[in-house]
Amino acid sequence: MNLSDARPVSCPPITWPKEGVSRVPYQVYTDPELYAAEQEQLFRGEIWQFLGFDIEVPKVGDFKTAWIGDTPVILVRSSEDGFSALVNRCAHRGATLCFEPQGHRREFSCVYHNWSYSLTGELKSVAFHRGVHGVGGMPKDFNFGDHDLRRLRVETLCGLVFATFSDTVAPLQNYLGEKMCAHLRRVFARPVRILGSYSQMLNNNWKLYMENVKDSYHASLLHLFLTTFKLNRLSMQGGLTLDESGGHHISFSKMSTDLAGGTDYESGRLRAQQDDFRLRDPRLLGSWPEFDDGITHAIQSLFPNMVVQQIQNAFAVRVLVPRGVERCELFWTLFGFAEDTPEQHRTRLRLANLVGPAGLISMEDGIVGNFVQRAIGERPTGKAVLEMGGRTVESQESRVSEASVRGFWQCYRRHMGL
Ligand code: FES
Ligand SMILES: [Fe+2]
Incomplete structure (x- = not known):
């Protein structure tokens, strides 16, 4: 499908500024029609969505629930080496089938009128299908095969299970x-061990959070903890890698290469410069070299709403679920590796204090989107400026750049026909 031809009639009248992706009209964070169009064209359109790790559903019948945009989905291991992704909505009258985050079923049975489905979503039985004592029941020509659960395309990569509503989107690796x-192969080269999961509500449009993730410029300015303890500064070697669409990105840096001399950090002109603080217990930041490449921080975003995080030895996958125009829910799954020693396991748990809703680093990311949302108002007319690092969409050797944020908008506009 040519995405530029895909604009639906319902798409709202947003005129993109003539400057292109170096400007973003604030309306994209507030428009209810655009939100509805995103569900159809983006989330149920030409994207792949991460649903979970294969090890989260190890046995046949194990399932977890997830979301693709506002659509509830069940990921289930439906055979020894196969997964099904099913819309979590009964084909009878639309009731939710599975309420739990995770569980085990031999079949999916709806509590409302007891219609039952196989692990691959086929409708297997309908209560009182033949009525009672030969009276009532379904019409003679009722065809079970017409009422299966909606099944999605599924593919896996490195133990990560993805699904899509689209029959036409390219295979996952493409x-x-x-x-x-x-x-992904670098991060997930070893078998994973799940450390825990949680979610947090963010009071902002989902795209404001994705911009934040792709914005390596803010990290050492907004997050005082990072610069105070010299964990991640723009004076370290690093860069931005973008894919051709601009929608995916990797931001990376090497902590051992910090040469801050002569920068804004050393001149003390930044709010983020706090030289007089020391940690009483330095174990909070204890770490070891995880990879041979020297990269200590790597944030990868996969369009539209997935993040793979390496902050020293703290790893997580995050998936963002829109919950209305001005709200979204961020799901975190923290992980280590099966081969971790007990000491490495403890270190990862300690480092987990850096991230999450109360994380020493990421706490601010939970509110800064709302700082934007509350300032632009309900019917904004202004626009954001994205000129750091130029006006183009390309990989860069500097992280003093908004190139990956521009890349997000380039990809978004193509999907949305804006
Ligand atoms: S809504 Fe599920 S059986 Fe009626
Ligand atoms: Fe941040």
Whole structure:
């Protein structure tokens, strides 16, 4: 499908500024019609969505529930080596089938009128299908095969299970591109061990959070903890890698390469410069070299709403679920590796204090989107400026750049026909 031809009649009258992706009209964070169009064209359109790790559903019948945009989905291991992704909505009258985050079923049975489905979503039985004592029941020509659960396309990569509503989107690895797949293979080269999961509500449009993730410029300015303890500064070696669509990105840096001399950090002109603080217990930041490449921080985003995080030895996958125009829910799954020693496991748990809703680093990311949302108002007319690092969409050797944010908008506009 040519995405530029895909604009639906319902798409709102947003005129993109003539400057292109170096401007973003604030209306994209507030428009209810655009939100509805995103559900149809983006989330139920030409994207792949991460649903979970294969090890979260190890046995046949194990399931977890997830979301693709506002559509509830069940990921289930439906055979020894196969997964099904099913819309979590009964084909009878639309009731939710599975309420739990995770569980085990031999079949999916609806509590409302007891219609039952196989693990691959086929309708298997309908209560009182033949009526009672030969009276009532379904019409003679009722065809079970017409009332299966909606099944999605599923593919896996490195133990990560993705699904899509689209029959036409490219296979997963083509959708991600070679650079993004290579980074996933780097992170997920070893069997994973799940450490825990949680979610947090953000009072902002979902795209404001995705911009924040792709914005390497803000990290050492907004997050005082990072610069105070010299964990991540723009004076470290690093860069931005974008895929061809611009929608996916990797931001990376090497902590051992910090040469801050002569920068704004050393001149003390930044709010983020706090030289007089020391941690009483330095174990909070204890770490070891995880990879041979020297990269200590790597944030990867996969369009539209997934993040793979390496902050020293703290790893997580995050998935963002829109919950209305001005709200979204961020799901975190923290992980280590099966081969971790007990000490490495403890270190990862300690480092987990850096991230999450109360994380020493990421706490501010939970509110800064709302700082924008509350300032632009309900019917905004202004626009954001994205000129750091130029006006183009390309990989860069500097992280003093908004190139990956511009890349997000380039990809978004193509999907949305804006
Ligand atoms: S809504 Fe599920 S059986 Fe009626
Ligand atoms: Fe941040």
